[in-house]
Amino acid sequence: MTGAEILWECLVREGVDTVFGYPGGASLPAYDALGRFPIHHVLVRHEQGAAHMADGYARASGRVGVAVATSGPGATNLTTGIATAMLDSVPTVFITGQVPSKLLGSDAFQETDVTGITLPITKHNELVTDVARLAPALREAFAIARSGRPGPVLVDICKDVQQARTTFEWPEEPARSGWTAPAPDKDQLARAADLIAASERPLILAGHGIVRAGASRLLTELAEKADVPVALTLLGLGGFPASHSLCLGMMGMHGEAYVNRAIQRADLIVALGMRFDDRVTGKLETFARHARKIHVELDPSEIGKNVPVDVAIQADVRETLSALVPMVPSRRHRAWLEEIAEGREDTRSRDLLHQPDDGRLYAAHVIRELWRATGGDAVVVTDVGQHQMWEAQYYPHERPRSLVTSGGLGTMGFALPAAIGAKMACPDAEVWVVAGDGGFQMTQCELATLRQENLDVKIAVVNNGYLGMVRQWQEFFYEKRYSATPLLSPDFAALAAAYGLPACTVASRSGMVPAIEAVRASAQGGLIEFRVEQEEAVYPMVPSGADISDMIRRPAPAQEATA
Amino acid sequence: MKHVLLARVQDQPGVLNRVASLFRRRAFNIDSLTVGASESRGWSRMTIVVDATRTSARLVAANLGKLVAVEEVTDVTHLPTVARDLALIRVRCAPEERGPVHDLVAGFRARVADVGSDSVIVEAAGTEEDLDSLVKLLRPRGVLEIVRTGRVAMVRGGNNGTES
Ligand SMILES: Cc1ncc(C[n+]2csc(CCOP(=O)(O)OP(=O)(O)O)c2C)c(N)n1
Numbered sequence: 001m002t003g004a005e006i007l008w009e010c011l012v013r014e015g016v017d018t019v020f021g022y023p024g025g026a027s028l029p030a031y032d033a034l035g036r037f038p039i040h041h042v043l044v045r046h047e048q049g050a051a052h053m054a055d056g057y058a059r060a061s062g063r064v065g066v067a068v069a070t071s072g073p074g075a076t077n078l079t080t081g082i083a084t085a086m087l088d089s090v091p092t093v094f095i096t097g098q099v100p101s102k103l104l105g106s107d108a109f110q111e112t113d114v115t116g117i118t119l120p121i122t123k124h125n126e127l128v129t130d131v132a133r134l135a136p137a138l139r140e141a142f143a144i145a146r147s148g149r150p151g152p153v154l155v156d157i158c159k160d161v162q163q164a165r166t167t168f169e170w171p172e173e174p175a176r177s178g179w180t181a182p183a184p185d186k187d188q189l190a191r192a193a194d195l196i197a198a199s200e201r202p203l204i205l206a207g208h209g210i211v212r213a214g215a216s217r218l219l220t221e222l223a224e225k226a227d228v229p230v231a232l233t234l235l236g237l238g239g240f241p242a243s244h245s246l247c248l249g250m251m252g253m254h255g256e257a258y259v260n261r262a263i264q265r266a267d268l269i270v271a272l273g274m275r276f277d278d279r280v281t282g283k284l285e286t287f288a289r290h291a292r293k294i295h296v297e298l299d300p301s302e303i304g305k306n307v308p309v310d311v312a313i314q315a316d317v318r319e320t321l322s323a324l325v326p327m328v329p330s331r332r333h334r335a336w337l338e339e340i341a342e343g344r345e346d347t348r349s350r351d352l353l354h355q356p357d358d359g360r361l362y363a364a365h366v367i368r369e370l371w372r373a374t375g376g377d378a379v380v381v382t383d384v385g386q387h388q389m390w391e392a393q394y395y396p397h398e399r400p401r402s403l404v405t406s407g408g409l410g411t412m413g414f415a416l417p418a419a420i421g422a423k424m425a426c427p428d429a430e431v432w433v434v435a436g437d438g439g440f441q442m443t444q445c446e447l448a449t450l451r452q453e454n455l456d457v458k459i460a461v462v463n464n465g466y467l468g469m470v471r472q473w474q475e476f477f478y479e480k481r482y483s484a485t486p487l488l489s490p491d492f493a494a495l496a497a498a499y500g501l502p503a504c505t506v507a508s509r510s511g512m513v514p515a516i517e518a519v520r521a522s523a524q525g526g527l528i529e530f531r532v533e534q535e536e537a538v539y540p541m542v543p544s545g546a547d548i549s550d551m552i553r554r555p556a557p558a559q560e561a562t563a
Numbered sequence: 564m565k566h567v568l569l570a571r572v573q574d575q576p577g578v579l580n581r582v583a584s585l586f587r588r589r590a591f592n593i594d595s596l597t598v599g600a601s602e603s604r605g606w607s608r609m610t611i612v613v614d615a616t617r618t619s620a621r622l623v624a625a626n627l628g629k630l631v632a633v634e635e636v637t638d639v640t641h642l643p644t645v646a647r648d649l650a651l652i653r654v655r656c657a658p659e660e661r662g663p664v665h666d667l668v669a670g671f672r673a674r675v676a677d678v679g680s681d682s683v684i685v686e687a688a689g690t691e692e693d694l695d696s697l698v699k700l701l702r703p704r705g706v707l708e709i710v711r712t713g714r715v716a717m718v719r720g721g722n723n724g725t726e727s
């Protein structure tokens with residue numbers, strides 16, 4: 001077989017049936033062989049799109065997403081997407097073409113040091129200069145991408161390797177498969193169970209690890225048995241059903257005030273598959289000061305990185321929970337739950353959705369209407385900014401992998417391509433993009449990919465005429481000097497129509513339902529541009545680096561009415 | 564406090580780069596890093612000295628352990644070890660001073676490895692403290708150049724701590 005054939009054969013054997021890519025000189029041999037293999041290649045419009053598609057594919061399904069690019073500019077265009085997958089631990093494999101091995105290091109046409117550039121943004125990478133190494137390298141890449149804390153792996157394949165011939169040998173086992181976590185430590189488990197049993201004000205903080213590990217059911221068992229409320233990180237949303245009476249919703253910078261206050265008043269924090277990101281903890285010195293902390297985390301380098309803990313269990317969160325649930329006694333925490341519920345009432349009264357109709361259309365209304373229309377059952381793929389936070393606040397997620405969003409890197413332009421990937425991975429799901437006018441324009445070229453693939457992806461562009469989240473910071477912290485945040489946009493409906501998609505514009509509350517229903521009914525997807533209130537802010541908000549209970553709240557309703 | 568980590572790593576192109584890149588990216592402060600062939604083919608061994616007052620040795624080890632090319636990392640700080648640093652020191656030395664220099668360094672189990680017309684190269688292996696004192700003693704004579712390897716370490720007794 002040629003190296004090119006070995007590449008695709010290995011992918012097929014790894015269970016890959018879809019790849020996202022863009023060809024070029026250094027990948028010509030690979031593309032020439034592609035047609036002989038049962039792999040569907042999605043031609044993107046920009047390699048960043050390919051990377052986000054592979055990422056969205058993986059997040060929505062748990063399977064490894066694959067993207068392919070040529071050397072030089074093709075590979076560098078992938079990097080934003082690779083970094084996005086890295087920060088959110090998404091199992092992905094990136095294949096890049098490279099100049100012929102004899103030319104390496106000579107600044108040959110379209111040569112860049114791709115393994116060098118991607119070193120800090122991949123879990124692992126390898127430059128393949130010998131065709132004998134190709135199958136083992138690919139076998140290892142998939143194993144490493146999936147193992148332990150998942151992440152992106154890049155394999156850079158020289159053009160002459162793609163052309164060279166050798167006998168194909170499929171390694172039964174990868175020689176290297178990356179680290180895996182040990183079994184949970186018995187003593188630490190016992191200490192954790194004791195702390196949970198003794199706690200009067202316990203709180204579970206659950207993150208992406210719950211989703212990755214498929215531990216939602218066990219989390220529910222623990223929460224119910226020990227009667228412990230659950231707060232979620234952005235990437236943890238869906239990992240615990242939002243409708244559950246013990247679910248508090250999102251914590252952190254734009255978490256609800258009563259959630260953050262509960263963290264600050266808890267006597268025990270049980271952190272499950274989360275990494276105490278600064279967007280979650282706010283000021284570290286004052287974070288959950290009164291609480292003992294149990295940290296269950298796969299990655300040893302995350303334990304003790306930001307927050308010192310009393311009990312550290314470095315292990316898979318699912319394995320840990322299945323051992324821990326039988327060890328904790330059944331308990332009730334009525335007083336503690338009542339205290340939290342009181343704060344919830346206050347939040348409810350301030351909520352925009354409970355304010356009298358002032359005739360304006362707010363993004364919160366749009367998101368809430370989407371939730372109602374889809375029965376909360378869509379896969380929602382968000383971009384980055386205010387709309388992302390409103391989605392997190394107003395679209396309650398019941399199941400894991402129903403929210404796809406870039407958390408760690410916060411990559412604008414993520415939503416549309418990631419939604420294409422999600423739809424390819426889950427063709428039966430109703431997939432919605434929720435994007436801002438800014439981020440959508442970063443990757444809107446992928447509308448062509450959407451059409452070319454004839455995919456039914458539904459798109460809500462929340463147009464507030466600003467780079468809203470940055471504008472909000474300027475409003476709060478820079479005396480409303482709106483520097484470089486007002487934004488001119490095309491007529492998004494006309495743009496979508498130019499790509500052959502059904503589209504419309506909504507500027508009033510009454511227009512929302514018919515537009516959403518029309519797009520829901522369309523088999524070719526469609527786009528709705530919602531022209532929303534321009535200077536609305538995401539409340540509540542913890543200013544960067546402040547104590548998490550020190551939040552900027554929405555002005556109380558009485559003030560609102562007179563404003 | 565200085566922590567000493569021993570790592571067994573695959574002897575492959577780019578491994579040192581991965582380790583160095585990790586230290587840079589995480590802003591880890593490293594006192595020294597040495598790498599060289601180990602007893603088994605295809606494997607190298609690294610000795611890494613971390614200033615634990617500025618950087619958590621546990622986090623350095625945990626991050627190193629995640630690299631695919633790193634097989635095993637052990638913190639041997641609290642184990643009995645033989646730890647040595649090698650130094651080459653070029654000292655100003657007129658021909659008539661060669662005898663005294665020779666005698667001086669002999670006290671450190673060091674030796675004169677090369678003799679030039681007006682200088683000699685002293686070769687010394689020992690703990691960092693030993694070498695620091697030797698250098699201090701040689702200073703008044705005129706130290707022209709120093710090269711040091713940084714620490715290499717091995718656990719005493721039967722168990723090397725990173726056996727596989
Ligand atoms: C690629 C990239 N560039 C810049 C930023 C910084 N940033 C974060 S949110 C934001 C504004 C997003 O505006 P828009 O897409 O209109 O969404 P909105 O906040 O208005 O909902 C910007 C510029 C980013 N996250 N990603």
